[in-house]
Amino acid sequence: MKNLYLPIPMKVENNHIETEDRNIKTLTLSFLNNKDEETFNFIPGQFVELSVLGAGEAPFGIASSPMDKKHLDFSVSRVGLVTTELHNLDPGDTVGMRGPLGNGYPLEKLRNGNVLIIGGGFGFSTLRAFTNFILHPQNRKQYKDIAVVYGARNPGLLLYRNELSEWEQRSDVQLHVTVDKGGESWEGKTGVVPVIVKELSIDTDNTTALVCGPPVMIKFTLPVLAEMGLAPEQIFLSLEMKMKCGIGKCGRCNIGSKYVCTDGPVFNLAQLNLLPQEY
Amino acid sequence: MDYRIIKKSKITEYLNNLINEYVIFAPIEKDDIVLYDRIKSGDEVILDYSNSVNSPKEAVIPQLETLISCKNNEDITCVKEHLDEQKRFLLFGARPCDARSLLFLDKVFNDEKCRDVYYMNRRNALTIISLGCTRPQETCFCTTTGGSPFSSEGSDLLFVDIGDDYIIQVITEKGAELVEKLDLENTQNDELTKMDIVINKSKARIEPEMELKILKDKLDSSFEGSAWEILTEKCLSCGICTYHCPTCHCFDMIDEETKGKVERIRLWDSCQFPHFTMQTSGFNPRPTYKERYRQRIMHKFSYCFDNYNMAGCVGCGRCVSQCPVNLDIRQVLTAFYGKHEEIRL
Numbered sequence: 323m324k325n326l327y328l329p330i331p332m333k334v335e336n337n338h339i340e341t342e343d344r345n346i347k348t349l350t351l352s353f354l355n356n357k358d359e360e361t362f363n364f365i366p367g368q369f370v371e372l373s374v375l376g377a378g379e380a381p382f383g384i385a386s387s388p389m390d391k392k393h394l395d396f397s398v399s400r401v402g403l404v405t406t407e408l409h410n411l412d413p414g415d416t417v418g419m420r421g422p423l424g425n426g427y428p429l430e431k432l433r434n435g436n437v438l439i440i441g442g443g444f445g446f447s448t449l450r451a452f453t454n455f456i457l458h459p460q461n462r463k464q465y466k467d468i469a470v471v472y473g474a475r476n477p478g479l480l481l482y483r484n485e486l487s488e489w490e491q492r493s494d495v496q497l498h499v500t501v502d503k504g505g506e507s508w509e510g511k512t513g514v515v516p517v518i519v520k521e522l523s524i525d526t527d528n529t530t531a532l533v534c535g536p537p538v539m540i541k542f543t544l545p546v547l548a549e550m551g552l553a554p555e556q557i558f559l560s561l562e563m564k565m566k567c568g569i570g571k572c573g574r575c576n577i578g579s580k581y582v583c584t585d586g587p588v589f590n591l592a593q594l595n596l597l598p599q600e601y
Numbered sequence: 602m603d604y605r606i607i608k609k610s611k612i613t614e615y616l617n618n619l620i621n622e623y624v625i626f627a628p629i630e631k632d633d634i635v636l637y638d639r640i641k642s643g644d645e646v647i648l649d650y651s652n653s654v655n656s657p658k659e660a661v662i663p664q665l666e667t668l669i670s671c672k673n674n675e676d677i678t679c680v681k682e683h684l685d686e687q688k689r690f691l692l693f694g695a696r697p698c699d700a701r702s703l704l705f706l707d708k709v710f711n712d713e714k715c716r717d718v719y720y721m722n723r724r725n726a727l728t729i730i731s732l733g734c735t736r737p738q739e740t741c742f743c744t745t746t747g748g749s750p751f752s753s754e755g756s757d758l759l760f761v762d763i764g765d766d767y768i769i770q771v772i773t774e775k776g777a778e779l780v781e782k783l784d785l786e787n788t789q790n791d792e793l794t795k796m797d798i799v800i801n802k803s804k805a806r807i808e809p810e811m812e813l814k815i816l817k818d819k820l821d822s823s824f825e826g827s828a829w830e831i832l833t834e835k836c837l838s839c840g841i842c843t844y845h846c847p848t849c850h851c852f853d854m855i856d857e858e859t860k861g862k863v864e865r866i867r868l869w870d871s872c873q874f875p876h877f878t879m880q881t882s883g884f885n886p887r888p889t890y891k892e893r894y895r896q897r898i899m900h901k902f903s904y905c906f907d908n909y910n911m912a913g914c915v916g917c918g919r920c921v922s923q924c925p926v927n928l929d930i931r932q933v934l935t936a937f938y939g940k941h942e943e944i945r946l
């Protein structure tokens with residue numbers, strides 16, 4: 323019987339500062355054991371528990387695409403004990419990892435349709451994983467039109483800036499990067515995510531939206547999507563609740579009868595509408 | 602069913618015979634209260650008790666346990682699992698409600714998609730001998746939750762008190778093995794008649810108060826609304842009800858550094874505590890006693906049906922008798938059920 327509480331050892335390859343306020347770093351890990359590398363298969367949208375012995379464990383969405391089998395990225399916002407320890411790691415250090423956990427984005431359902439990706443804050447991390455996954459040459463033709471709306475409070479807080487410029491250059495993805503407040507050197511869009519989404523012209527019939535971001539963004543984006551004609555079954559949200567075990571045992575991440583760690587973190591709006599409003 | 606009989610006066614001797622082979626948990630009296638605890642000798646055990654203050658869940662989910670550890674100067678590659686070979690474990694004198702509670706815990710920890718190896722090691726090593734209840738207490742409501750004072754669900758052997766002897770119902774293979782080992786006598790017909798009388802008398806004292814399926818519907822439709830606030834106003838969020846409850850299984854995991862060692866420890870936690878669901882942003886989906894108490898009830902009487910097709914409560918009554926402000930779970934349930942006019946909402 324596998325011990326689900328035993329972390330596998332990972333090596334820090336890189337730990338680089340993403341944002342101007344230095345509060346988000348992207349941690350790149352590689353496997354210390356070949357066997358772990360072979361058996362670790364995940365789908366975008368899944369998460370893991372990262373652990374620093376002595377500080378504890380915390381859940382993080384996988385920010386890299388599964389097409390890269392050797393490395394895993396995590397974008398970590400420093401807020402407390404574990405996240406501070408993760409920020410302090412240097413290349414060569416070791417860290418524990420349990421996973422992959424949760425369900426991930428509904429790849430089957432998304433195939434052969436248009437995809438609308440909407441993200442804000444570090445919630446964009448798993449959407450970045452997903453976007454890179456579907457933009458991969460091996461996968462791109464399985465999806466029709468792809469639009470990405472990504473917002474941050476100000477330009478300094480945007481993640482993955484090099485990659486955003488690369489996507490910008492591509493003709494097979496429509497990218498809309500926006501900030502709440504620009505500043506003089508900002509040449510891109512200004513405005514909150516829901517407002518930008520409203521301006522999009524998409525064929526809603528065959529579109530699935532993936533949404534992940536701070537609660538206010540979600541709150542104002544959902545009505546916009548509904549207005550555009552997306553049914554609740556076409557809107558998927560990745561949720562965050564307080565977690566410990568990540569495997570449906572410790573009892574703290576439930577919304578009604580669903581455990582966000584095992585039944586989620588990705589739910590469609592139709593599923594969520596059946597659950598109590600306790601999240 | 603296979604039945605055996607044992608003289609009450611022989612129990613101590615039998616337990617002493619088993620004590621080298623099994624770690625034995627049984628009801629003992631300590632500081633004027635009855636507790637399940639590890640015994641060193643058969644004569645510590647008391648069997649003339651209503652129910653223990655603590656639940657026997659400690660046998661499978663200890664209040665505190667080390668999951669993994671390493672030395673201070675080591676890193677994650679040196680982590681040791683704390684999965685010691687379990688000695689055979691005997692839970693003697695459990696009440697039928699407590700034996701049923703283990704079937705519930707199995708649903709959570711023996712889920713085929715995510716098996717908990719720490720739990721399973723202890724669970725597989727466990728044999729349960731229950732003692733049927735001839736005198737259910739005022740706080741008991743096992744029949745409402747699908748059990749009964751002589752339910753054999755979850756037990757390997759069930760003892761029925763018929764005066765000077767116990768009739769032993771042999772429920773499982775594990776139970777049969779134990780009975781063979783002790784070389785116990787077969788029963789006579791008149792003894793079985795006596796047993797039936799005892800069982801029926803006790804059952805008549807504890808009629809089910811509600812239909813669980815109906816209760817679930819009523820709770821589901823009452824999630825919103827002021828009833829929760831009114832009914833739970835006196836709750837202190839102390840969490841006593843959850844610590845004593847045999848089916849409450851929520852836990853926390855923390856890292857602790859002591860004596861040159863780093864240990865990852867799992868320990869009981871409670872959904873009644875404000876920090877339990879507090880997110881990093883400071884947002885808490887269950888900020889007050891109202892949402893937390895509602896979670897406890899909804900989990901046990903609605904969500905558990907959705908997920909495991911059984912209630913997450915066995916009606917042991919511990920949360921009723923231990924609550925410092927006498928918040929009686931039965932009154933809360935009955936209020937939603939709308940049975941009694943005076944507390945109908």
Ligand SMILES: Cc1cc2nc3c(=O)[nH]c(=O)nc-3n(C[C@H](O)[C@H](O)[C@H](O)COP(=O)(O)OP(=O)(O)OC[C@H]3O[C@@H](n4cnc5c(N)ncnc54)[C@H](O)[C@@H]3O)c2cc1C
Pocket residue numbers: 369379380381382383384396397398399400401402403404405406444447561562563564565587876879880881882883
């Ligand atoms: C599925 C999932 C995916 C996630 N993905 C990511 C991700 O990709 N990137 C990311 O950065 N984060 C992610 N998170 C959030 C991340 O897990 C948390 O930020 C992390 O657990 C914080 O751990 P910590 O030990 O650093 O913080 P803690 O030390 O636990 O504390 C964090 C903050 O909360 C406060 N706090 C802690 N405990 C209490 C308390 N009891 N009462 C009041 N305040 C308290 C602290 O003061 C501090 O400000 C994800 C969460 C989930 C559930």
Ligand code: SF4
Pocket residue numbers: 835836837838839840841842843873923924925926927928
């Ligand atoms: S119901 Fe009673 S025992 Fe439970 S948390 Fe509230 S006050 Fe404490």
Ligand code: SF4
Pocket residue numbers: 842845846847848849901913914915916917918919920921930
């Ligand atoms: S909820 Fe109360 S009555 Fe039900 S099993 Fe738990 S402690 Fe016993």
Ligand code: FES
Pocket residue numbers: 564565566567568569570571572573574575576581582583584
């Ligand atoms: S995190 Fe423990 S049950 Fe979901």
